[in-house]
Amino acid sequence: MPFLLQYMAKITNFQTKANLWVLVVSTGMAILMCLTGLMLKDFFETPMPATLRRAKTKFIFNNSEFCYSPSEEIDHRKNVIVIVLSARSHFKQRNLVRLTYGSVRTANNVNILRVAFMLGNADGEREEKTDEKHLRAEMKEFGDIVIGDFVDSYRNLTLKTIMAYEWLKTYCVYADIVVKTDDDVMINIFQLTKMLNEWPTTQFKSSNIWCMIHSNEKTIEDADSKYYASREEFPDGIFPNHCSGLAYVTTMVVIERTLEEIFKSFPGYVCTHEDVFMTAIIPQQINSTSKWFWPTANHITLINRRKEWFTYDLEQMKDTLLVNVLRQSAVLLKDVKRIRKRYNETIFYLVAHTDDYNILYIRLWQTLQKIFTD
Numbered sequence: 001m002p003f004l005l006q007y008m009a010k011i012t013n014f015q016t017k018a019n020l021w022v023l024v025v026s027t028g029m030a031i032l033m034c035l036t037g038l039m040l041k042d043f044f045e046t047p048m049p050a051t052l053r054r055a056k057t058k059f060i061f062n063n064s065e066f067c068y069s070p071s072e073e074i075d076h077r078k079n080v081i082v083i084v085l086s087a088r089s090h091f092k093q094r095n096l097v098r099l100t101y102g103s104v105r106t107a108n109n110v111n112i113l114r115v116a117f118m119l120g121n122a123d124g125e126r127e128e129k130t131d132e133k134h135l136r137a138e139m140k141e142f143g144d145i146v147i148g149d150f151v152d153s154y155r156n157l158t159l160k161t162i163m164a165y166e167w168l169k170t171y172c173v174y175a176d177i178v179v180k181t182d183d184d185v186m187i188n189i190f191q192l193t194k195m196l197n198e199w200p201t202t203q204f205k206s207s208n209i210w211c212m213i214h215s216n217e218k219t220i221e222d223a224d225s226k227y228y229a230s231r232e233e234f235p236d237g238i239f240p241n242h243c244s245g246l247a248y249v250t251t252m253v254v255i256e257r258t259l260e261e262i263f264k265s266f267p268g269y270v271c272t273h274e275d276v277f278m279t280a281i282i283p284q285q286i287n288s289t290s291k292w293f294w295p296t297a298n299h300i301t302l303i304n305r306r307k308e309w310f311t312y313d314l315e316q317m318k319d320t321l322l323v324n325v326l327r328q329s330a331v332l333l334k335d336v337k338r339i340r341k342r343y344n345e346t347i348f349y350l351v352a353h354t355d356d357y358n359i360l361y362i363r364l365w366q367t368l369q370k371i372f373t374d
C-alpha cells in the first residue's frame with residue numbers, strides 16, 4: 001500500500017499528503033458505497049426461480065445457418081436484418097418480396113444480411129388452408145423460412161414476433177439493426193439504407209424503436225372480431241401508445257432486453273395485439289422496473305418517424321397519384337418526378353390486397369428503383 005501511495009503521488013503530482021488522504025478516504029468511501037449498492041441490488045432483485053420463467057419457443061425449423069455472417073472486408077459496415085411475419089399460405093407475397101426489395105444485399109454502405117420469413121406450424125381456424133407440399137418445396141428452394149411450434153393465426157402474432165426475437169438472438173448475432181415488417185409491405189430499401197447510413201453509430205446501440213406511433217387508438221370490443229381486445233386487458237378501451245405493426249426499426253439491444261423482460265415477467269399470458277405488446281406493454285414494463293439506485297439501463301423509447309411510415313395511402317387507395325401511376329402500363333418520367341417529390345422520405349408502403357396486388361407491388365418496386373438508383 002505505501003508503495004502504491006508513493007506511486008500515485010508521483011503520477012498525480014500531489015503537493016501534500018493531506019490531498020492524498022482525501023483521495024484515499026474518498027476512494028474508500030466510494031468503494032464502500034458501491035459494495036452496499038451491490039448488496040441492496042441483490043436484495044431487491046431476488047433471482048427468479050427457473051420454473052417461473054417463460055419457456056423458449058420450440059423451433060420446428062430453426063434455419064440456424066441462414067443469417068449471413070459478413071466477411072471481414074465488409075464487416076465495418078452496418079448490418080441490417082429484415083424479419084417478415086408471414087402467413088403460411090402467403091406464397092405469392094413471399095415470392096414478391098424475394099423478387100423485389102428482398103433481392104438487394106447491399107446499398108448505401110449498409111449490408112442487408114437477410115430477409116427472413118417467420119411462420120407458424122399449423123393453419124389457424126380462420127386462416128386459409130396451406131398446401132403443405134408446396135410449403136416444403138418453397139422452404140427447400142429458398143431456404144429463407146423459420147418455423148415455430150404454434151398455430152399460425154392472427155391472434156398468435158405475438159408468439160411469432162417472440163420467436164423472431166429468439167431466432168435473432170441465437171442465430172443472427174451480426175445484425176446491428178432489425179426491421180420487423182409484414183409480408184404485404186414494400187420496403188424502399190434504398191431510402192432505408194440511406195437513412196441508416198446517415199445515422200451516428202450510437203443509434204445502433206441505443207434502446208430506441210423507430211416507427212409510426214399510434215396514439216390513443218381505440219380498442220375493438222366486438223368479441224367476434226379478430227382484432228378484439230377485452231376491457232379486462234384495456235380498461236379504458238384505449239391502447240397505450242404503440243408502434244404501427246406495419247413496420248418498425250430497432251436495435252439488437254432492444255431485442256435482447258425485450259426478450260429478457262418477456263421471459264421474466266410474462267411466463268404464460270401474452271397480449272394478442274403484437275404491436276401493442278412488443279412496442280408498448282413490454283417497453284413500459286422495462287421502463288418501470290429500471291433501477292433508480294443502480295446505474296440504470298436506458299429507457300426504451302419510441303421515436304415517431306411519421307414521414308417515413310406515412311403509408312396508408314396505398315391500402316385505402318386514397319392516393320390517386322401513386323395508384324394511378326402504378327396502374328398505367330408504363331412508368332413515365334414525369335410521373336417518376338412527381339412521385340419522387342412526394343415520396344422522397346417514405347420507406348414503408350402497405351399494399352392493399354386487391355386483385356391486381358402482384359402488378360401494383362412489382363410496379364411500385366420498379367418505380368422506386370427508377371427513382372432511387374439513378
Ligand SMILES: *[C@@H]1O[C@H](CO)[C@@H](O)[C@H](O)[C@H]1NC(C)=O
Pocket residue numbers: 061062063064
Ligand atoms: C437447430 O435445428 C437443428 C436441426 O433440427 C438441431 O440439430 C439443432 O440442435 C438446432 N439448434 C439449436 C440451437 O437448438
Ligand SMILES: *[C@@H]1O[C@H](CO)[C@@H](O)[C@H](O)[C@H]1NC(C)=O
Pocket residue numbers: 124125149150151152153155156
Ligand atoms: C396459438 O397457438 C397455440 C399453440 O400452438 C394454440 O394452442 C392456440 O390455439 C393458438 N391460438 C389461436 C388463437 O390460434
Ligand SMILES: *[C@@H]1O[C@H](CO)[C@@H](O)[C@H](O)[C@H]1NC(C)=O
Pocket residue numbers: 279280283284287299300301302
Ligand atoms: C420510457 O421512459 C422514457 C423516460 O421517461 C420515456 O421517454 C419513454 O417514452 C418511455 N417509453 C415508453 C415506451 O413508454
Ligand SMILES: *[C@@H]1O[C@H](CO)[C@@H](O)[C@H](O)[C@H]1NC(C)=O
Pocket residue numbers: 344345
Ligand atoms: C425530401 O424533399 C424535401 C423537399 O424537397 C427536402 O427538404 C428533404 O430533405 C428531402 N428528404 C430526403 C430524405 O431527401
